[in-house]
Amino acid sequence: xxxxxxxxxxxxxxxxxxxxxxxxxxxxxxxxxxxxxxxxxxxxxxxxxxxxxxxxxxxxxxxxxxxxxxxxxxxxxxxxxxxxxxxxxxxxxxxxxxxxxxxxxxxxxxxxxxxxxxxxxxxxxxxxxxxxxxxxxxxxxxxxxxxxxxxxxxxxxxxxxxxxxxxxxxxxxxxxxxxxxxxxxxxxxxxxxxxxxxxxxxxxxxxxxxxxxxxxxxxxxxxxxxxxxxxxxxxxxxxxxxxxxxxxxxxxxxxxxxxxxxxxxxxxxxxxxxxxxxxxxxxxxxxxxxxxxxxxxxxxxxxxxxxxxxxxxxxxxxxxxxxxxxxxxx
Amino acid sequence: xxxxxxxxxxxxxxxxxxxxxxxxxxxxxxxxxxxxxxxxxxxxxxxxxxxxxxxxxxxxxxxxxxxxxxxxxxxxxxxxxxxxxxxxxxxxxxxxxxxxxxxxxxxxxxxxxxxxxxxxxxxxxxxxxxxxxxxxxxxxxxxxxxxxxxxxxxxxxxxxxxxxxxxxxxxxxxxxxxxxxxxxxxxxxxxxxxxxxxxxxxxxxxxxxxxxxxxxxxxxxxxxxxxxxxxxxxxxxxxxxxxxxxxxxxxxxxxxxxxxxxxxxxxxxxxxxxxxxxxxxxxxxxxxxxxxxxxxxxxxxxxxxxxxxxxxxxxxxxxxxxxxxxxxxx
Numbered sequence: 001x002x003x004x005x006x007x008x009x010x011x012x013x014x015x016x017x018x019x020x021x022x023x024x025x026x027x028x029x030x031x032x033x034x035x036x037x038x039x040x041x042x043x044x045x046x047x048x049x050x051x052x053x054x055x056x057x058x059x060x061x062x063x064x065x066x067x068x069x070x071x072x073x074x075x076x077x078x079x080x081x082x083x084x085x086x087x088x089x090x091x092x093x094x095x096x097x098x099x100x101x102x103x104x105x106x107x108x109x110x111x112x113x114x115x116x117x118x119x120x121x122x123x124x125x126x127x128x129x130x131x132x133x134x135x136x137x138x139x140x141x142x143x144x145x146x147x148x149x150x151x152x153x154x155x156x157x158x159x160x161x162x163x164x165x166x167x168x169x170x171x172x173x174x175x176x177x178x179x180x181x182x183x184x185x186x187x188x189x190x191x192x193x194x195x196x197x198x199x200x201x202x203x204x205x206x207x208x209x210x211x212x213x214x215x216x217x218x219x220x221x222x223x224x225x226x227x228x229x230x231x232x233x234x235x236x237x238x239x240x241x242x243x244x245x246x247x248x249x250x251x252x253x254x255x256x257x258x259x260x261x262x263x264x265x266x267x268x269x270x271x272x273x274x275x276x277x278x279x280x281x282x283x284x285x286x287x288x289x290x291x292x293x294x295x296x297x298x299x300x301x302x303x304x305x306x307x308x309x310x311x312x313x314x315x316x317x318x319x320x321x322x323x324x325x326x327x328x329x330x
Numbered sequence: 331x332x333x334x335x336x337x338x339x340x341x342x343x344x345x346x347x348x349x350x351x352x353x354x355x356x357x358x359x360x361x362x363x364x365x366x367x368x369x370x371x372x373x374x375x376x377x378x379x380x381x382x383x384x385x386x387x388x389x390x391x392x393x394x395x396x397x398x399x400x401x402x403x404x405x406x407x408x409x410x411x412x413x414x415x416x417x418x419x420x421x422x423x424x425x426x427x428x429x430x431x432x433x434x435x436x437x438x439x440x441x442x443x444x445x446x447x448x449x450x451x452x453x454x455x456x457x458x459x460x461x462x463x464x465x466x467x468x469x470x471x472x473x474x475x476x477x478x479x480x481x482x483x484x485x486x487x488x489x490x491x492x493x494x495x496x497x498x499x500x501x502x503x504x505x506x507x508x509x510x511x512x513x514x515x516x517x518x519x520x521x522x523x524x525x526x527x528x529x530x531x532x533x534x535x536x537x538x539x540x541x542x543x544x545x546x547x548x549x550x551x552x553x554x555x556x557x558x559x560x561x562x563x564x565x566x567x568x569x570x571x572x573x574x575x576x577x578x579x580x581x582x583x584x585x586x587x588x589x590x591x592x593x594x595x596x597x598x599x600x601x602x603x604x605x606x607x608x609x610x611x612x613x614x615x616x617x618x619x620x621x622x623x624x625x626x627x628x629x630x631x632x633x634x635x636x637x638x639x640x641x642x643x644x645x646x647x648x649x650x651x652x653x654x655x656x657x658x659x660x
Binding site for chain 2: 018021022025026046098101102105122127129131132133134135136138139140141142143186261262263267268269270271272273274275276277278279282283285286287290293308309310311312313314315317318322323325326327329330
């Protein structure tokens with residue numbers, strides 16, 4: 001490739017590292033910079049030849065970066081960073097605070113319009129690929145029901161909630177879809193499922209020495225919003241077992257559209273999309289990276305403003321030409 | 331809806347009838363005409379209030395139809411009809427002769443450009459939704475393998491091939507994915523699978539009185555291209571059993587992308603998309619109908635020329651606004 005798309009990473013946690021690795025799989029993209037709020041000298045990346053800059057230097061790189069991938073969190077980082085940097089860069093973020101998407105979209109749209117850039121928000125798998133499948137399912141089968149199941153996978157928020165309890169040293173929480181619920185949906189029954197019927201929650205907890213295990217278990221199982229509405233299991237394990245058996249960040253899930261067609265809805269039609277991810281952040285990063293390509297190319301073709309996965313013609317995700325795509329993948 | 335999108339159907343077989351029914355599920359679309367090569371007076375549609383015209387009258391309706399859905403066959407109808415009518419109408423077709431897609435695209439592109447229209451070709455589920463999933467899988471996981479399995483479902487071409495044999499009165503052929511092959515792909519093993527390992531073929535045959543069953547079975551199982559490369563079963567049944575147990579046109583299949591991410595490909599990632607269709611033509615029709623909406627709106631926003639599913643920003647498929655989509659489905 002003579003002119004690779006120059007990509008920068010802002011924020012170097014699990015997601016930023018995933019983006020760093022995903023870029024290696026795409027020869028038409030080139031990682032040109034890391035930006036961090038930490039002291040750049042302290043950041044140990046997997047690609048030491050790529051410079052690490054302080055976030056304060058970001059505007060100096062305005063003309064050297066084609067797309068900035070924002071790898072911060074949705075709670076406090078992205079609501080500020082995305083609208084700020086969309087003024088100067090094409091950006092991709094994975095903003096996932098669902099209730100605040102309209103507001104975030106609006107803020108990013110203003111900035112990106114102003115700067116003549118494209119800001120693709122809420123990319124990843126949910127929101128992201130799962131949203132796309134929901135949209136397609138709804139459009140193809142307007143008479144039907146949507147089902148989204150998550151897991152089996154690690155929920156960071158729920159793991160954190162357990163870790164905050166007194167007497168807890170470490171914890172990991174898995175969200176698990178209930179097999180009977182999946183089977184009922186697949187049968188075309190169109191069941192109405194309660195929260196409890198859809199997912200169970202499996203908690204693995206390392207207690208501090210002398211902690212009251214019964215109290216911890218009870219506090220987890222009755223925690224409002226997080227666990228009270230679910231069938232929750234709590235298993236106490238050692239720190240060694242935690243390291244050995246629960247160090248990964250797997251995730252996944254299912255999006256199903258169960259619909260009917262025919263003269264009187266007599267024909268059942270079922271669409272199912274599923275992900276089984278060895279690493280949630282690495283997969284999310286892989287989505288962000290192909291979105292970075294799309295964002296750059298959309299901007300090159302004259303588009304500006306905020307976009308979501310719903311606004312991206314799929315060919316933009318691919319390095320191949322329309323001719324190649326039609327020949328090889330259609 | 332004050333201004334529904336006016337849709338016409340050209341060709342009234344199983345697919346045309348499916349389109350007729352699918353339009354009923356979409357209140358923003360209105361079926362305004364059927365066109366047929368038969369004598370219009372002989373066509374019995376399910377919507378008698380909608381006029382049936384001879385195909386010779388199609389140009390007179392130029393200004394009364396927003397999108398024409400072409401429901402003919404890929405062998406002889408669409409190669410002529412799509413380029414011809416794309417001069418005057420936005421069109422959607424389900425052209426599926428894979429090797430001839432580049433040629434068909436080019437012919438439709440010239441006509442549609444000339445007429446200022448949009449021609450969406452090769453819509454449906456394969457080519458169509460399956461193609462889209464293959465594209466997305468390839469872009470997200472560049473290091474990986476594609477797998478497409480079809481079935482369980484009726485193959486019209488293979489059923490026809492059996493019906494042409496001497497002594498055969500009726501026949502239906504099901505293509506069936508091999509469960510072990512699906513399981514090996516799902517495990518992330520990335521197997522190289524032969525034709526025989528991927529699908530089996532189940533044939534149900536009604537023989538004419540006095541026919542030589544052993545010869546028929548042998549001729550089926552050794553038929554080059556169609557059956558010789560597969561494990562094929564042949565079951566002779568009565569015409570009554572054929573009617574009772576094999577009158578539907580179910581189909582479906584699986585698109586899988588098995589890929590790896592990480593520092594050295596150590597993380598397995600699996601994407602799976604599957605369809606379980608009670609009626610193949612009704613589902614294909616449902617896809618064509620939401621493509622009709624997309625085609626009209628793309629043309630309204632200034633686009634012209636031939637397109638495939640790869641070129642359609644997904645929001646165009648939906649009657650909802652961007653704001654609604656972000657709120658409800660993202």
